[in-house]
Each structure stands twice: as structure tokens, then as C-alpha cells.
Amino acid sequence: MASAQALQIIHETMKKGFQSAYTSQSEVRLQCLEDRRFCFITGAQWENNFGRQFANRPRFEINKVHLSVIRIINEYSNNRISVTFKPKDDAANDDTAETLNGLLRADENEYNAKEAYDNAFLEGVSGGMGAWRLKHEYEDEYDEDDDKQRICIDPIFDADSCVFFDNDAKRQDKSDAKRCWVLSSMSPDAYEEEYGEKASAATMDKTVNLEYFDWFAPEAIYIAEYYEVELIKQTVKVFTLQVTGEEIKVIDDKDHAQEIADLIAQGYVETRSKKVKKKQIHKYIVDGQNVLEDCGIIAGMYIPIIPFYGKRIFIDNIERISGHVRLSKDPQQLYNMEVSGLAELAVANPIQRPILTPEQVAGHAQSWADDDVARHPFLLINDTYDQSGQVMPRQPVAFTQPPVVPQALTGLIQISGADVAELTGSQQQGEQLVSNTSAQAIEMVQAKIDMQAYIYMDNFAKAMEQSGRVWLSMVKELYDEAGRKMRSIGADETQETIELKQPSMEDGVPVLKNDLQKGKFDVVVDVGASYTTRRDAMIGRLEKMLPYTTDPEYQSAIVGSILSNVEGEGLQDLRAFARKKLITSGVIKPNDDEQKEIEEAQANAANAPPDANTKLANSLAEEAEAKAKNLSADTSKKLADADETRVDTATKLNELQGVQLSGLIQLLQTIEASQLGAKQQIEQNDQQVQQQPVGAAVGIPSANPMQMLAQNNAQ
Helix, strand or coil: CCCHHHHHHHHHHHHHHHHHHHHHHHHHHHHHHHHHHHHHCCCHHHCHHHHHCCCCCCCCCCCHHHHHHHHHHHHHHHCCEEEEEEECCCCCCHHHHHHHHHHHHHHHHHCCHHHHHHHHHHHHHHCCEEEEEEEEEECCCCCCCCCCEEEEEEEECCHHHHEEECCCCCCCCCCCCCEEEEEEEECHHHHHHHHCCCCCCCCCCCCCCCCCCCCCCCCCEEEEEEEEEEEEEEEEEEEEECCCCCEEEEECCHHHHHHHHHHHHCCEEEEEEEEEEEEEEEEEEECCCCEEEEEEEECCCCCCEEEEECEEEEECCEEEEECCCHHHHHHHHHHHHHHHHHHHHHHCCCCCCEECCHHHHCCCHHHHHCHHHHCCCCCCCCCCECCCCCECCCCCCEECCCCCCCHHHHHHHHHHHHHHHHHHCCCHHHHCCCCCCCHHHHHHHHHHHHHCCHHHHHHHHHHHHHHHHHHHHHHHHHCCCCCCEEEEECCCCCEEEEECCEEEEECCEEEEECCCCCCCEEEEEEECCCHHHHHHHHHHHHHHHHHHCCCHHHHHHHHHHHHCCCCCCCCHHHHHHHHHHHHHCCCCCCCHHHHHHHHHHHHHHHHCCCCHHHHHHHHHHHHHHHHHHHHHHHHHHHHHHHHHHHHHHHHHHHHHHHHHHHHHHHHHHHHHHHHHHHHHHHHHHHHHHHHCCCCCCCCCCCCCHHHHHHHHHHC
């Protein structure tokens, strides 16, 4: 907490910076305020010098600008802009990004961020500037033991006259701003009760110097939220454990001195260091005289004020902003003036009225005056006399002429009406569709109309991107309690409960699930139809696909998807049933709560005692299993017998083949011996023949050797 003298120095610096920012922007912001009044407040189109020229005359307003602004608002409402997070480095993953998306939706839903977005867009489109703030507050301010905080998104009303940034901030999202002021009003009594000071000279300046002002507005004292960016330098030291190579980064300051000492005691060695810069945001509550409250350092590294500009440009080093109303004000005022003048001529009596002398109507003046109301059947006039005393003819002196509408007036009405339609973006072509017009032509007309609102949607997307960036920087400091249970909302509006830094296992390695402090994430904005519109379109496409699908599984999945997305009274149970069927069939993945229910149901089913039907089914299953086992045993025995038979058969075949082979060998040996004996006998006979003369054999006739061999073989 700073001392009183330091706070006084801060207040002087704050007031000097605010005066510079306010002075350079007061004229521009006053125009934005006038534009919003011109669009929404009855009578504001006749304010200032223009209205004074038509005092005591008809002043009609045909507000065409209001309708064009509402059309852009409706276009935004039908195509809302959402923020999503995508992993940026290896330390981040898709699961953590989806956790961030669900937490952001929950914060937006819990604190009605839709009101803040809608108000900012409305003020930005009509006047030129809107804004909202992000702040953190305790979930239970009355529980002294509950330190949990949530991030809420609040609207800032009259942002064009309440929100100011320093003149050095040039970026559209003001991420480069060093100072910011947000004015808010309090009644003098509430101010004195809250801060215990007199409210006579404590108010801050505010852009309310309108020539035509709502003087019945209550008296108010303006105080300001003052945000200042403080840039500090730090030294980050890296300690390494030589055994494992593990590195730990620690900021070298007095708050981390004990942690550094513990690391050195554990054997860590300082290996390197680096000087880094860190931004932190200091918040004060101030008035025109003092610093009322020092709120200290808030979460995040960005000023949590998100501006939205309809149209923005720098000219002469001054930020010029405007909305959809600015360029159409003059033709709208001209059109009102012409219609009022034409109405004034139209209400004038077109009947010729007689011009009479006082003598002619003396005594009958009242009947002549009441004739438009009483519709007298006749009117009387008195006789008049000339100088000679003769009665003059009873007739009016002259007659009045009915007003004539100038041709220039009718031409101006047409021209100014066309100018208003052109500048505000008339959508008559989009509303007056001729029959038999092709869908492509209709889409081209609608695209042309939508392009007039594109600049506002694009600038609002930039504001939403900065809002997501600010929210993420605050989350990394606030949502860090291990085991904290938080509500999360999915893209389909389903709710679940998540646990921060939940211990888990991935590939056998212990990790912390939903650790939001690790990793970097990109902020992505999505401009498109609302979830309800996209869901209806998806149901229509599925219905068209169904007649062309013949596979029963695909048909079941398509019908289940349709039923799980239908909306209507009393269809919640049907939707839940269809979703369970889709989860069971594997079409969609269950969320964390549904996965827990499935696991619990499986565990309960495993531990629950079986009922009568289950027992009967189990006994029948056991009997069938026993029969199957017996049948399997018989089959195995028969197969074994068959195998044994095949072995015996093979053995006998082998023995038979062995006997046959032995007989064949003996036969071959006999043949070989016979052939050898025959050969020896032939040789003996040849020797005998050579020793005796031919035909000299006594008592033995000479024989053919081949015949003898044949005889031996026969024997």
C-alpha cells in the first residue's frame, strides 16, 4: 500500500493524463453521444440550432435511421461472435484448450456477458464506441475461508462519454495502452456515505455539454476507475540437477529466495540467467481531488477494458470514431423538415373563405367563427350602404386562396428519402422478393445487404479477440487451485463439472489434467450463425440424407442424431435417450460426467448380486458350457483314436513294405546267382568245345549255349 504522499503524486499524474486524453477526445465523443440520442431519443432529431429555427411549427420525426441500426443489430444477433482457444506450443494440448473454451462459456453464462456484448455493439453501431470490462471477484464474498475467484464480464454504459485511454495508444484493441479511465456516477449522498467526503468539488469531468440536455437527469458525482500499466524488470535463473538434467526456472527476488536456497540444498546448480520484462496492472479508484482507494495489482497483464469502435480512423493525430448514424443525420433532418412543412400545408383549410367588412358580420361574427364545427345551413351578413345611402350588393369583398404545394418541396422529399435509404442501407430489395426468383439471386441480394454491416462485425471480432486474450491472462493467475471443481459448458450447451490439475496417467506417465498454467494458446474468433441456427440447419441436412441411406446402422445413427438435437416441450427425456444410444453405439464420445456414469454403472453391475433371471441365465450358460466341454472331450478322444488308428495303419504299411522289399531283394539275389552260375557253365562249355573237335563228342550231342542258359533259368 502506497503512502499518502505517494498516492497524491499518483493522483496528480493521473489527472494530468486524463486532462490530455479528455481534451483531445471531447469533441469526437460529444458527436458520438449526439448520434446515439439522434437515433433513440424522441425529439433529439430537432435538437440544437436546427430545431430552434422551427419553433412553434410542426416538427415530425420519421426515424428511418433507427430501423437501419436495428437491422444491423439483428444481423449481429443472428451471427454472434464467439472466442475459442487453440494450442500454440508443445506444452499445450487440445484437451486443455477445450477446457478453457468450456470455462469461458461458463463465465459468460454465469455473469450474463451477453448483455455486455449486446450493449457494446449497440452503442458502437449507433454512436461509434462501446465497451465492456472484465473483473474478478470472490465466488462467496461472505465466506472468509473461501478464496476462490471467478472472472465476470460487465457492461459499461455510455462508453463514448465514460471510457478514455491515453493518447499514445494507437492500436484498435488498445492493447498498447498504458493508462485507462472509466467514469461512473454516484449520487452525492451515496458518495459521502461511501467515502466520507463532501461531494461539492469532487466530481470528474464528463462529456455532457449538449445544447439540448435532459435537465431532469438526477444530480451525480463522477468518480473513475484508473488503470495503470507498470513495467517491471526481473531476473529469471535456471537451476539444473546434474544427475538427471532436470531444469527449474525461478524468479530471483525476495519472494523466491527460500525456494532458491532449497534448490541449492538439493544439489541444483545455477546454469544460466536472463533478464525479462513483466507487465502488471495497478488499479485505483479516484475522484477529482484524491485517490479514494488503492485496489492493488489485479490479475492479468492487460488493461481489462475492451473497447469496440464502429468506424475508426486517425486524422491529424486524433482518433476519429463514428457509427452508422453519423452520415445519415443531415438527410434525415432534411426529410423531417420537408414532411413537417408538407403536413403544415396539408392541414391548412383548402376551402375558399369570404373576406367581409366589419359592418357585414356585425352581430353574426360568432356564427361565422363556429361554422367549421357547427356546420350551419346558412350564414347571414348585414346590408351595407354606399355614400349616397343606396344598399350595396350583398357579397364578400374577396375570397382566400387554398395553399399551393411548391414543386420544389415534392422533389426534395423524393431526393432526401432516397439519400436516407442509400446512406442507411435500404433493404427493400431483400424484402420484396419476386416469385420464381432463383436461390442464387436471393443469396446475392442478401450478401449485398449484409456487406453493409460487415465492417461492424469485423471490428467487433477484433474486440472479442482482445477480450479472450485478457480473459486467458487472468485465468492463468486465478484458476490454479489443484482439485478445484468448476462448471464447464460445451458448444452444444451441455454442462459438466471439471477438476483443475486432476492427477491422471498418460502412457504410463503421471500428468496433471486441466493444468491451465502450462502451455500457450492462440485466441481465435468465429463469426457465424448461432448454435441454434446451425443445429436447425444440421437437422435439415440429416433429414435430407435419411432417404438415401440404406445401411441400418447409418439410419440408426442419423435418426439418433436428429432426436438428440430436437428442441421442444417435453422432449428432454427423448433427447437424453437418443444421446445414450449414440454413446453406446460409438457414434459420439461421452463427456467426463457421462464417462463417470458409465464406469459407475459397470462397477455396480459387476458387484451387484445376480437376480433370478440372471441366475437362470448363468445356470443355463454353465450347463451349455459343460455340454460343450463334454462334447469337446468326446471329439478329442475320437480324434486321438483316429490318430492312433492312422499310426497303426502306417506301421503295418511300413512292415508290409519291408517284407515286400526283403522278398524282392532275395529274388534279385537269386536271379543274380542264377545268372552267375549260367555264365560259369557257359565258360566251362566253351573251354570243352575248344579242347574237342567239332562233332567228336562221344555220347553227348552238341548243344546250343543259349538253350542251356534257358534250361538253367527254368530250373
